[in-house]
Amino acid sequence: MTAVPLPPAHLLTVGEYAALGEDGSGRSELMEGNLVMSPSPSPDHNMAALRIALQLIPQLSPDLEVITDVDIDLELAPADQPGFSRRPDVIVVRRSARARVRAEGGLIRASEVLVVVEIVSPGSRRTDNVVKRAEYADAGIPYYWIVDIEDPVSLLACHLTDKFGYLDDQVVGGTFASTAPTAITLDLGDLR
Template sequence: MHDVTSALEYWPSPPPWGWTADDMDRLPSDGPNGEPDFFKHVELIDGALVFMSPQKRFHEHVIHGLRVSLNAQVPDHLFTVNQMDVKLGHRMRPCPDLLVIDATSADDLDRTFYTPDEVHLVIEVVSPESEERDRKLKPPRYAEAGIPHFWRVEENDGRPVVYVYELDPATKTYAVTGIHHGKLSVPVPFPIAIDLENLPR
């Protein structure tokens, strides 16, 4: 087993053995050359560290607005969190924009990640630098892990458009169940109605 210190000796290349999901909890706060908060916004995709770019205001507004809206409607046994990791495997630990998880899991304030069986809905808000990951790479991994619901949010003329997917348990793939402009109304994973034009600010 290799430690994070020996892995950072190969920086900026990944170590020959690759990064693991457990390494994410052992990364230092500063970068290899003393850069502050260097590893603050990073996720693990197929053993590689992926650094996320600074958010646009649209991205932050949608994340905040959806979280407030969801938590106002979520049943007591569920809770919405933002930008927490999901450990999908030994070398896969993405950091979705929003998660609806078991409320008992959310009560544990020491958690740094959740497991797929604790997750009911994953939401990714697409930004220019994350298009490939959010549209093509992450959704199949969430589906393979058995996460039952996935939303992808795109920007169209400054407004959010929500693509809603549901897991087909027989094939472990997502099927689109709706594309929502202006208003979003779905019955699962719980009854949800959101005015996309007037998200909480």
């Protein structure tokens, strides 16, 4: 029989969440101090994230890099208060972010993230399109891409505005092209 650790009995700060580490039972995120668990992604989901990363890497300027499946501190609460941490499928950050984490510890900060990519799963459609969309906008992340790998594969690109949160561009299939944060083209057909 395998022992299953009990969930924390109080709302967690981002620091407490980061100190929990990995337990191998799925993916965890932190929502207003509450530990939220979800099943591990499907192979198709993971392959789509990898292919997005592989397409982005050669197109980014030298000061930017791609990181997959990593916790980010949304910086929506003071360090001593119940916090918010999400684990996007793919992020684009300034290269200095990883060096800062290596030197100081902690998590990648939302203020270091330029693009966050979420791949929709059967159990995450509302979370990705509503909840995370609002949290990422509140955290000030400039670009949010929502990728749906159901046939036909599509991408909804959202960009942050001053007053209204994210503004949607058109949902695209086939090829996605953007000039921000740098000139990028993604072959969405390669994600299936």
